[in-house]
Amino acid sequence: MDDQNRRNGYDDFFREGDSERRSEEGDPKAQRGYEQEREQHEQEQHERERHEQEGPQANASERPSHYYTYGPFKTGGGAQGAGTDAYPRAASSERLTRQEDVQITPPAQERGFAPVGKSQPRQSAGWQVREKSRTSFKAIAISFLAGVLLVGGLMAAADYQNWFTSAGPLAQETETASAVTAGGNSSDASTSLANVVMDRPDNIANIFEASSPAVVKIETFTRSGTGASGSDSMDFFRQFFGDEYTTPTPNGNGSGQGELTPLGLGSGFIFEDTGYILTNQHVIGDAERIEVTVQDYAKTFEAKLLGSSYELDLAVLKIEGDEPFPTLPLGDSDSIEIGDWVVAIGNPHGFDHTVTVGVLSAKERPISIPDEQGTRNYEHLLQTDASINPGNSGGPLINTSGEVIGINTAVSSQAQGIGFAIPTSTIKSVLDSLKNNEDIPIPFIGATLLDMNEQYAEQLGIENAEGALVEGVLYNSPAYQGDLRQFDVIVGLNGEGHATASELVEAIKTQKVGDTVTLNVVRGGRELELEVVIGDRNDFASALQR
Incomplete structure (x- = not known):
């Protein structure tokens, strides 16, 4: 009879809880939680009855210990008392029948941490990882211009007010220019x-x-x-x-x-x-x-x-x-x-x-x-x-x-x-x-000269390709009278070597009209020295006209 009363009491408790919670429509997940709790209480009740029938000799270590997942109620074995529950049955029945003391709610779902991005919508509540705000282009441009103005102003002030030198570059430049204009000598002027x-x-x-x-x-x-x-x-x-x-x-x-x-x-x-x-x-x-x-x-x-x-x-x-x-x-x-x-x-x-x-x-x-x-x-x-x-x-x-x-x-x-x-x-x-x-007076000898090269040297059988090759000799000119001939190679004047025809001409122009010079000549592989009297081109031209 007592067992039947206790069972009816639990049924009444869950019926009252169910009647109150049926008004919370639209929560099927909570409804399944209530059914699970009810089944768990019935199973625990059967377990208690089985232990009472087995007697105090039953091994306390074989009794399983359970913790309620929804409240402060806990069943215990022999560790809490000699074959009795941690809480008396009457007290448990009394607590379970009082709705104002205990409200059964489903376990809250744990919240994960995830960054808010484009692929995941922002959460309206709970923990959120906020996206870092971006700096606008306008702010960057303003900062850059401010830096330019600041650095430029400092450079100009340092230059004109001579912050780092005793005499600024502009003053030094002006002083040096004045010294040069006045004819002064300065070691750094160059x-x-x-x-x-x-x-x-x-x-x-x-x-x-x-x-x-x-x-x-x-x-x-x-x-x-x-x-x-x-x-x-x-x-x-x-x-x-x-x-x-x-x-x-x-x-x-x-x-x-x-x-x-x-x-x-x-x-x-x-x-x-x-x-x-x-x-x-x-x-x-x-x-x-x-x-x-x-x-x-x-x-x-x-x-x-x-x-x-x-x-x-x-x-x-x-x-x-x-x-x-x-x-x-x-x-x-x-x-x-x-x-x-x-x-x-x-x-x-x-x-x-x-x-x-x-x-x-x-x-x-x-x-x-x-x-x-x-x-x-x-x-x-x-x-x-x-x-x-x-x-x-x-x-x-x-x-x-x-x-x-x-x-x-x-x-x-x-x-x-x-x-x-x-x-x-x-x-x-x-x-x-x-x-x-x-x-x-224009000093001249009356010969047409060419620069020697490797081709001329090979044809003339000469190893050295330096000197002036005689292309032609004017009739009755100083060169003609000195026995200078076509295809002679003049390699020097008065013993001083000249590698090109232009060098030889310049050396002849430095002589005075009437001077006698020695031409160092190579002819047919033999070295010769020819004496030639420097003439005046003007006189030679006048003689030809006559």
């Missing part, structure tokens, strides 16, 4: 920034202002009926600048006979204040009248030709005036280096006093230009990329110190930026002769 700036053409305006008054325009005239007198000069002029310039011709009806006709236009510069002018020979040619225009002078001056050299393409003119003329000094062309800045001033195409700027492109350039009078063989020319045009011929090529280092003479008509100037090293050696209208 490497200072001030010198580098001074070597640049930033003083072109000053150079032009100081040099331009001494640069003159030269116009030549010839008689209408004697156009042939200037034709050679004009043909030669076309060799430099193409076919733009033509020889003037008389009027078709012949009414212009005897009148002066413009022949050519060029430039020059005054090198002595008494009126001495230096220009190219091809500018004046065979002109019958030469007129010179000087800046700041209202009238033109008729110039007199003092002396000229066809071979060197140089001429000196003289004008007369009441006051000293402005002049340009002659500098040293050997001191200028390739890459140095140069300034050209002249009258290209009649545009008075035009200035162009460039650099020295090369030195020691040889060119040859033939015309009806012969062939002009230029040597040691300065090459520049300063613009040179028709009308620039005879004008000065000036360095950054305001000194003339050359006379603008020629330009390649098939190229751009290739102009040539006669160096002052050549001009100075003959300037006095030109002023005094004296013939300029």
Whole structure:
């Protein structure tokens, strides 16, 4: 009877719990939990009855111990009491029948930890791993600009306020530039920034202002009926600048006979204040009248030709005036280096006093230009990329110190930026002769020379491929009279070896007309020494004309 009552009590307890929880609709998982609990209580009740029937002799260690998973109720074996439960049955029945003391709830599901990402929705509650916020591009740009302004401001302040040095770079540069301008000597002048700036053409305006008054325009005239007198000069002029310039011709009806006709236009510069002018020979040619225009002078001056050299393409003119003329000094062309800045001033195409700027492109350039009078063989020319045009011929090529280092003479008509100037090293050696209208002696021996090479040496049976091969000998020239022959190889002059023909020619030009020299020659495998008297090319040309 007691067992039946206890069972009914448990049934009533679970029925009351079920009746209250049926109102919680939509929770089938909780409903299954209630059924499991009920079955577990019934199983435990049967287990207690079985132990009571077996008696106190039953081994306490064989009784299983159970823990409720939903509350503080625990069944025990003999460890809690002699064959009794840890909690009396009456107390257990009383506690189980009181709903206000115990509420049966299913075990809560454990929550896992997972980052919130694109593949998993964010949780509204519980633990979450928040995604790191990203910095916007606007914030990065603002930070960068702020850093630039800060660093730039600090650099400028350090430079101008001399935070790290006792004398800032700007002050040092200014002091060095002032010392150089005043002519002071400084051991660091060659490497200072001030010198580098001074070597640049930033003083072109000053150079032009100081040099331009001494640069003159030269116009030549010839008689209408004697156009042939200037034709050679004009043909030669076309060799430099193409076919733009033509020889003037008389009027078709012949009414212009005897009148002066413009022949050519060029430039020059005054090198002595008494009126001495230096220009190219091809500018004046065979002109019958030469007129010179000087800046700041209202009238033109008729110039007199003092002396000229066809071979060197140089001429000196003289004008007369009441006051000293402005002049340009002659500098040293050997001191200028390739890459140095140069300034050209002249009258290209009649545009008075035009200035162009460039650099020295090369030195020691040889060119040859033939015309009806012969062939002009230029040597040691300065090459520049300063613009040179028709009308620039005879004008000065000036360095950054305001000194003339050359006379603008020629330009390649098939190229751009290739102009040539006669160096002052050549001009100075003959300037006095030109002023005094004296013939300029040109030392020569009268032989045409070629550079030796391996092919010539093999054909002549010579082991050494150095020296000058004699291509030809002029009749009755100094070389002819000294028994120099075609296919001889000149290897030296006065015992000093010369590997090329150009070296030998330069050595001959250093000799004086009338000097006797010894040519070291190889002929047919034999070494010979020939004595030759240095002659004057001008005299030899005059003799041929007679």
